[in-house]
Amino acid sequence: MSEVVQGFDPRTGLPLGEPLPATTPEEVDRVCRALDGLAHAWATTSRESRARTLEAVADRLDDHTDELAALADGETALGLPRLAGEVARTTGQLRLFAEVLRDGGYLGSVVEPADPGAAPPRPDLRRSKRPTGLVAVFAASNFPFAFSVAGGDTASALAAGCPVVVKAHEAHPRTSARTAELVAEALADCGAPAVFALVHGFDAGVALVRHAAVTGVGFTGSTRGGLALAAECARRPEPVPFFGELGSVNPVVVLPGAARARAEAVATGWAGSLTLGVGQFCTNPGLLFVPDDADLLAALGEAVSATSGAPMLTARIHAAHRDAVVALAARPEVTLLAESTAGEGPWAGRPAAFRVDADDFEAASDYFFEERFGPVGIVVTGATPERAAGWIARGPGQLTCGVHLDETDPDDLAAASRLLDTAARRAGRVVVNGWPTGVAVNRAQQHGGPFPATTGPAHTSVGAAAIDRWLVPVAYQDCPPALLPPELR
Template sequence: MTAAAPVWSVDPRTGKPREQVAVEATPQEVDTVVRAAHAARGALADRAVRAAFLRAAADHLTAAREQLVEVADAETALGPVRLTGELARTCHQLRAFAGVVEEGAFLDIVIDHPDDSAVPPVPDLRRHKVPLGVVAVYSASNFPFAFSVAGGDTASALAAGNPVVVKAHPDHPALSELVAKVLRRAAAGHGLPADVLGLVHGFDAGVELIRHPLIAAAGFTGSIRGGRALFDAAAARPVPIPFHGELGSLNPVLVTEAAAAERAAGIGTGLAGSMTLGTGQFCVKPGLVLVPSGAAGDGLVKTLTDAVSDTDPGVLLDHRMRDAFLAGVTERAQLPDVESPVTPGAGGEHTVSAGFLTVPAERLTAPGPHDLLLEECFGPVTVVARYADDTEARAVLARLPGNLTATVQLSTEEASGAGHGADLLAALTPLAGRVVVNGWPTGVAVAPAQHHGGPYPATTSPSTSVGATAIERWLRPVVYQNTPEALLPPELHDANPLGLPRRVDNHREG
């Protein structure tokens, strides 16, 4: 029998292994973990226990902050400041979902009493939402806390009452193990079995996970290639399951001529900060920026050049990503009419330097080799497309696939409603799940109104992985017809003993 492959923690600053953390899970081990999670479903039925568990998880993570950040930095090179903030965001998200669970509106309770006068007659109907079952979560490389073991998919799935099995990301396996232990301690403190959170390592284990018959849904954050393969596997199962994948995003930015004339320096500086934040490894990094030709646009590019030139080289999450970045920027820079005011590339043996490319927007208005510039390049690089007029800019926008975000930089007058600001907003809305005006897309606030998703290939479903409504991914509605109250769950009793928000006979209560 072939020995299981070891799982190593690697220092991205040197490319050298730090320690062996685990071994890749065999199909039998994946089966054991999933079945144990499935058996733990009943333990999550009590909403009060779930809410207390989520808050305890946040408290335990906060208490272990020093150790967690140290391990995360050793495996990702993202730096203590960034990681401390990301951990705080993750804990805030867990506490926010605890509040969602307690409030109960996510159950979407609707009661219609019998109405024989209706056409056709209405029987007694009572609807609410129930958990799907065991959820598979595929961790992201670039957010070792917020989109990994204790991240948004895990928090929202647990909040909905589903056990979770996480496929750890190979870029931070030691951190994954540590976070899983912290969450299991929090679970034990509230009488929950450790199996409400499972963890497996290995590429093959991830494939086995999506195919397992007891997996009821999956959440993924990663590449288009990897996400699409899992999405197809989820759809090809004998019983297909929902697959909520975040696959990739160009996050276009349109700068109007009036905005460039009004504040070229501010826009150029802001763009430089956004595209290099986290060494360009944010899923909402602006990857394509439409800038007007002419003096105003020239000023913006000059400011961008100065700001990006002052950016220090950085370390990417692993050397595979570094190789892909170097190959990607080289291929793009060799296209006709593409220039490099600041050349992105190797900043050292283990680092990369930030830069940007420019191209006439006309090159992007029709299919051709320059379509490569309309694909995400992970790392500290963006493409500045110089457009001659609004028609040319809109022609480029019309060719873009779905995105997580789309941004427009307007002048003060345009933002007040004058000119074509509203028309530009309408043109960007079909492209993305979040439209930003006079700001930058990097930074995704954890708030009830937040939406982190978008048309394909940004995501595979019209849902969000951030914000309160992420819980809807892991629920399904069930309606009971003409069911005696003694047989109904308490959530659907007429007296509303749990005090839940609901709609009764088309009138909202609570």
């Protein structure tokens, strides 16, 4: 019997809709060959035409927001308001890359005219960037639009001039299929080459990474899954870059002045960020370093207790979250600070916060720095700024690192200056007096970080600079103007 991909309703745990057939390795080969054959045509399409195509895709998705949100809500239980907003974020990303194309600065074009009188004589050199070729994108479970079929990886790769094959996530197969239909329709209506395709199933994902035509891979997901795909990329006869977003606990340090001045605001902000989307965000602040402050601890407990749980995305994600919480609670040095209600359904996640003192954290910091995907956080008490900075410096790489301070407190300002330097070396985004969930999509964003947050800390998967992953520089020496790329003539 051939493999199928079945969607489920997280609110009931029951199958939802008819299963979709998985893509066979032979079909993956045909798809990759077809798109690779169109790579040159898409790469040489004008930037303005590519920009208009991205805008047409955005318009098509916007026109079907209600339909898409309803499909995704059935498969993810993330709620219609959140999902409609995520469609808007997705189309905003597409339009951002249309702006990037029209600006042209992403190409980094440089012209150095010839100088025959130099010693030695200098040739005419002109440098720009070109698309790498066919790109494979692995959709994420927790963002059925913004990090999935038409999400940031796809938008940036298409903008760069690369054809794209997306491997759909099994958590939302019907949503993925419908989104792919709309993307394909928009491309056809623009007269653009058919440089986009969707595949389903585990075997299809492996075949995709191994295909000789693929020149790069984008991935958002678990550390275990990402490392397996990274190994596949590395063992190919011709290895290709793997841009994976893997795991992050996004530590936050609360300085003493902030604890005294605004304990309640810090507590409610942390609890809201920790439990947003049932804690299923890559930027979830799972580790909070705080001073010994009774008022802050009490406020943290009250804030977490006031939250509520909800169904998690899949049975596997829920089971992993449950097992991680059970293991954490079983440790003798860990105490429960607060917990809330789980909500309804077999996959519901219960928000919880645990407490450990600084000395016990120090003795097992590697364990406490592990990501626990879901609405669970660890509060480290008695964490001086100096000790917190040391733990962050020695800990794993992060997507974000946060600091809360009282800007009128000289001691907080001095400690924050040292902490921010450490944070900037261990995270791609440093957040001051705020929370990491809610990633702005613009030209200044850096959504990346040292391993294991990502496999490519020099790159971002969100924002205008995401296009850089799918480009390679080329220098033309003494090339006749008529043969140069348009931007170098």
